[in-house]
Amino acid sequence: MLLLIDVGNSNIVLAHYDYEIKDVFRLNTRKDFTADEYSMLLDGRLKNQKYDGIIISSVSPIVTESIDRYCKKYLSITPMIVGPGVKTGINIKTDNPKEVGSDLIVSAVASFRYAENSIIIDLGTATTITLVENKMIKGVVIAPGIKTGLEALIKDASLLPEVDIKKPRNILGTNTIECIQSGIINGHVYMLEGFLNKINKDYKIIITGGFSPIIGELINNDCIVVRDLILEGLVDIYNKNIRAS
Numbered sequence: 001m002l003l004l005i006d007v008g009n010s011n012i013v014l015a016h017y018d019y020e021i022k023d024v025f026r027l028n029t030r031k032d033f034t035a036d037e038y039s040m041l042l043d044g045r046l047k048n049q050k051y052d053g054i055i056i057s058s059v060s061p062i063v064t065e066s067i068d069r070y071c072k073k074y075l076s077i078t079p080m081i082v083g084p085g086v087k088t089g090i091n092i093k094t095d096n097p098k099e100v101g102s103d104l105i106v107s108a109v110a111s112f113r114y115a116e117n118s119i120i121i122d123l124g125t126a127t128t129i130t131l132v133e134n135k136m137i138k139g140v141v142i143a144p145g146i147k148t149g150l151e152a153l154i155k156d157a158s159l160l161p162e163v164d165i166k167k168p169r170n171i172l173g174t175n176t177i178e179c180i181q182s183g184i185i186n187g188h189v190y191m192l193e194g195f196l197n198k199i200n201k202d203y204k205i206i207i208t209g210g211f212s213p214i215i216g217e218l219i220n221n222d223c224i225v226v227r228d229l230i231l232e233g234l235v236d237i238y239n240k241n242i243r244a245s
Contacts, residue, residue, distance in 0.1 A: 123212055
């Protein structure tokens with residue numbers, strides 16, 4: 001059985017793979033946690049499992065270090081960490097390929113399950129739009145994520161209340177909560193539709209991330225929703241590297 005670990009800025013997503021992805025669970029990313037502290041969170045789910053391997057994608061080097069130590073110390077496995085030396089099959093056509101996060105690379109690998117050419121929208125701490133064409137990452141848009149934007153608004157506007165992030169009932173709200181929900185959700189949808197129109201590629205649109213079900217329902221483009229696209233990409237990268245070795 002394979003252990004999949006996706007370290008994001010806000011959440012760590014873990015799952016098991018044994019012919020299928022299962023047992024997906026999430027916990028808050030804690031950049032101040034040591035390997036021993038992560039052990040207290042993870043041992044109940046992981047320690048008694050028998051793993052053939054572990055693969056990690058991470059956008060936080062300090063968390064990667066703690067999770068790496070946890071895997072070695074408590075699971076007795078040295079994990080494969082997506083980065084230099086790991087085969088992905090993706091070419092990166094940007095000014096500085098080293099700047100491209102492993103999450104974008106792993107999602108691009110997974111996108112081949114659905115189409116040769118695609119536009120990937122990832123709704124996380126940041127919202128990213130990645131153009132994948134002929135096995136190349138051709139370019140990326142990075143914008144504030146839905147929750148990030150909402151938190152900034154509430155923080156800087158003292159009279160606005162905290163609200164749940166959910167599909168708004170109408171474009172124009174009739175109370176403060178509905179007004180905020182429309183601004184945050186519909187505003188995000190229209191931003192994405194604008195970018196898609198400007199990119200102007202008739203490619204498969206793949207929406208992933210925690211808010212993908214909401215945005216996937218509202219966006220006025222033909223798309224598919226794959227919430228845990230990164231986990232699928234981790235499976236493909238692990239298998240590619242195991243076969244190569």
